[in-house]
Amino acid sequence: MTNDTYLYFSDDFTKTKASTTTADQLVTIADGAPFTAMMDMDIVEADRTGGTGFFHNGLVSLKLNAAHNDASADVHLFGSHYGTVADDAEVEVHPQAATYAAGSGDGDFTLKTVAQDAVYGITQSSTAGENGFTLTLNRPYLNDQVIIKPASSIIGMQTVDATNTKLIFGPTTNDASNLDTVTLTHGSNKHHLLVASIADVVADPRSNGKVVKFADGFNEIYFDGNPAGITTVTLAIDG
């Protein structure tokens, strides 16, 4: 029976993006890396309270960069879940605090005020500039962020320079003259260790039929303890 080995690669891109700042309970994230296309599925009230949707599922986390809580007239208000929040403290927004709607070129989280949800709500400051949030991507979700290639599609490996090696695969498009490549940046002159690791994966029958996270740059997890010292993963997928 044919049992290939499935090699998992993810890019090591930056995981965070800042929101715009307004004073209307909106947290707007414009399209842009790593959210090249903001999520296209809404989180409605039933998702918020029922624990469903991509926010509850942990795809992203949302943080208020600096609580404004200096006893002035424009402070943030926090639900009981957050306890006592110090001025300028970072605050992790609970998924039950927000609904979400996809916009055109952006995505909008709408925070519940404390009056609307006394436990998880956050009432924004009346001063827009105090309402800076950061959205963090916790798992890859878009094309070019992660790829799985069957080991049988390896065409070869090629050194680029002292610290880069390119793994070359048959293209996902199956076009005659194109390729998928994964370029790994590693310790100087460690190519032989990288090649040995690939050979270990492909030749080991225990790998057959399994997904092997060879270079999960997103989570900085590398096969076999990363003997080659991989630091960067760059995907070039034939689209």
Next chain:
Amino acid sequence: MKKFAYFQDAADAAGKAALLPLDNYLGCEPTVAGVASFRLFFSKVNNAADRSQVVINANNGRTVEAIESVHAALGANNKNGVVVIGDNIDTTFTNLEHVASCGAFTA
């Protein structure tokens, strides 16, 4: 023995189901937009130098987990060599973990 992956995204009709040999599997990546789907690529079913693809819809925000679930199924040593990845019309069939449904098949 060859292994095949089976997909069905809607009621029996032309182009709504496919049985594809894993020997022709090219790879997988998430879709261009959204949070809930990814594509499996195979050599073109008409044998042209092109690809056929199947969209798999994951549970909301669980794309990577669904990808791993599908590949675990592809690699399993099942009895008859046919791995059902997604079937939207067989009411007795439960899709793989984190897989919500089988999306469109593009021959």
